[in-house]
Amino acid sequence: MKRIWRLIYSRVFIVLLLLLITVVSIFWAVTSVTAYMPTLFIVLQIFSIIVAITIVNRPMNASFKLTWILFVMGVPIFGALFYFILQSNIETRRYRKNFQKQADALKEYGHTSYKVMSGLGDKDKEQLKLAHYLSEHVGYALHANSDARYYPSGEDWFEDLLVDLHQAKKYIFMEYYIVDFGYMWETVLEILKEKADQGVEVRFMYDGMNSLNNLPYNYYKSLRKLGIKAKVFSQIIPALSTVQNNRDHRKITVIDGEIAYTGGANLADEYINRIERFGYWKDANIRVTGEVIANFTLMFLQMWNFDEKSDHNDLSYLEEHHQRENIQIGSDSYFLAYGESPFDNDAVAKRVYLDMFHSAQQSICIMTPYLVLDDEMQESLIYAAKRGVKVRVLLPHIYDKQMPYLVARTDFEIYLEAGIEIYEYMPGFVHSKVVLVDNRKACVGTVNLDFRSFYLNFECGLYIYNHRQVMADISRDFEDSFAQAKEITLEGFRKNYPWYKRAAGAVIALISPLL
Incomplete structure (x- = not known):
């Protein structure tokens, strides 16, 4: 009970409550006005279609487009207004x-x-x-x-x-x-x-x-x-x-x-x-x-x-x-x-990783807390595995957030079928963001392999080429970590991963680009 009262009086609760009141007020205002003004309802429907067309033609990642279009068309009128308010924000x-x-x-x-x-x-x-x-x-x-x-x-x-x-x-x-x-x-x-x-x-x-x-x-x-x-x-x-x-x-x-x-x-x-x-x-x-x-x-x-x-x-x-x-x-x-930077219209961190994956000849090792990728990143890793590159991914066994955990697993079968090896670090939580390619080039920084790092946050990274000691140290860290990890097999995943988690992950994946 004390924990509940502490939550109610916390700043998080107050901010979320005020935001909820704002959203509900907009929804109530729109539904109330359109109920008494049929002409305005038609105008707002046309506005929703225009917004959807605008989203399709914006220079935006396809996953973001799909999520926004589902929202705009799935919540008629209100979805379009919500998108317009956010995108036209003066700040x-x-x-x-x-x-x-x-x-x-x-x-x-x-x-x-x-x-x-x-x-x-x-x-x-x-x-x-x-x-x-x-x-x-x-x-x-x-x-x-x-x-x-x-x-x-x-x-x-x-x-x-x-x-x-x-x-x-x-x-x-x-x-x-x-x-x-x-x-x-x-x-x-x-x-x-x-x-x-x-x-x-x-x-x-x-x-x-x-x-x-x-x-x-x-x-x-x-x-x-x-x-x-x-x-x-x-x-x-x-x-x-x-x-x-x-x-x-x-x-x-x-x-x-x-x-x-x-x-x-x-x-x-x-x-x-x-x-x-x-x-x-x-x-x-x-x-x-x-x-x-x-x-x-x-x-x-x-x-x-x-x-x-x-x-x-x-x-x-x-x-x-x-x-x-x-x-x-x-x-x-x-x-x-x-x-x-999310304000330069250029997914720099993603392009660095894509360049590393495309150029890989023998091996790709990835250490990340989250694995929520768009189609382009997925295809790059899958193609690398199919052309003979040994691709290994280290993820946490104990997760800090449930939603990224569920979304990541919606694609595990696709990765495993392509030959990508997935490991869970059994001692706990992996928060490292490290990529090593061919034991010759590496990237260490703050960039997770998810939508938030690639499109929404300010991030930084260090790309290193041909530094023998650093490559050796990173390679040793991967091998030590894999030795403490459990490999997820295709057969084991299909047999043991419950259907309700699959369903939850599939639903959350629809909005994952905006989380």
């Missing part, structure tokens, strides 16, 4: 304009020098396609002269993060999706306060979703009182807006322009297994040094300044990393850190 247009402004201002810092491109071309001309796309069309430069260390667990990553934060001398930039009170955040916060007192510039940004469950609504103001420059990305408010469905899912730390971290781990105790939520929490992270730091700095500044109304001098942080044409290449490995 959405403002966000899109601001992020485009940021992209234009920082575009020159995403250019790759001819010498770096040529160096990669000498190693592998096929890799130039992805590098050219990310550099020339998206704005993230390819870098050499960099190094990395891979962490298969949050515990190992956290130890090194603390050491590096302690040693910061000029600035610390941190951007995280989840922040929660506990040992992990309190330890980091103590260091940030100490560094701010020493004159180190500390900027900290977190996603507004934290305001629902984890942090006080104005927690950023408390951080500012400690000398920390703090911001919240898109606070949750009880209003209909597609922007509130676009979350900052990135995890980035940049220290002095010399060290950067990214990966799956947030700043909460479960990510380092100080507390247990879903068995053992497995998360992968990576630490980078060298010239690739420029891209992480650029990504952070894009997010930090998206709502700034006045000019800023943050370009000075990028000038020190600006890639010159006379650069000297001292390594045979290459790094490309990139960001995903």
Whole structure:
């Protein structure tokens, strides 16, 4: 009973209740008015048809089109009005304009020098396609002269993060999706306060979703009182807006322009297994040094300044990393850190994965908490398996969310029939987002293999080519994890997976692109 009352008085309940009241009010108003005005009813029906035609002709993923058309035509009039209200939202247009402004201002810092491109071309001309796309069309430069260390667990990553934060001398930039009170955040916060007192510039940004469950609504103001420059990305408010469905899912730390971290781990105790939520929490992270730091700095500044109304001098942080044409290449490995934005009309993270899958010759290993793919991604993986590439996917045995679990399993038979191997990590929950292809190229970051990461969230990732130590460490992590996993067989899945879960997954799959 206490838990129920706690829920009723929570901010989550209040926000959802107000949103529900808004939706019900719109529905009531539409039905009431049209009941007394038959002409308006006909007009709104025509409007629904026009909206459906507009959706079909929009440059949108086919899965999103299908979901919206089902909603618009399945809930006559109200569905079309609901779509129109969300898509014409002023806040959405403002966000899109601001992020485009940021992209234009920082575009020159995403250019790759001819010498770096040529160096990669000498190693592998096929890799130039992805590098050219990310550099020339998206704005993230390819870098050499960099190094990395891979962490298969949050515990190992956290130890090194603390050491590096302690040693910061000029600035610390941190951007995280989840922040929660506990040992992990309190330890980091103590260091940030100490560094701010020493004159180190500390900027900290977190996603507004934290305001629902984890942090006080104005927690950023408390951080500012400690000398920390703090911001919240898109606070949750009880209003209909597609922007509130676009979350900052990135995890980035940049220290002095010399060290950067990214990966799956947030700043909460479960990510380092100080507390247990879903068995053992497995998360992968990576630490980078060298010239690739420029891209992480650029990504952070894009997010930090998206709502700034006045000019800023943050370009000075990028000038020190600006890639010159006379650069000297001292390594045979290459790094490309990139960001995903829902406002650029370009599914960057998805294209990176597709390029990796299409180019695979021997093996593809995937570690992800969710496997909810559109037709294009499905076909890419299935075709890879059918042409002889060994495709293995590691998923959690203990799930944090029921809906992605059910939706993923609607396609298991298709994957298994094609020869894709699926494993469940028995110790607990896999939150790592790692792809390894041919033991020669890998991607580590925040991108899940689902619609939310590919189309709705701000994400980031690090693409690594030909770094022998990192490839060996990632490969070892996969093999160790598969050894602790149970393989799902086609016969076993058909025999043991209950019909009601199949039915539930099939229904939820209809709306999965919007979740």
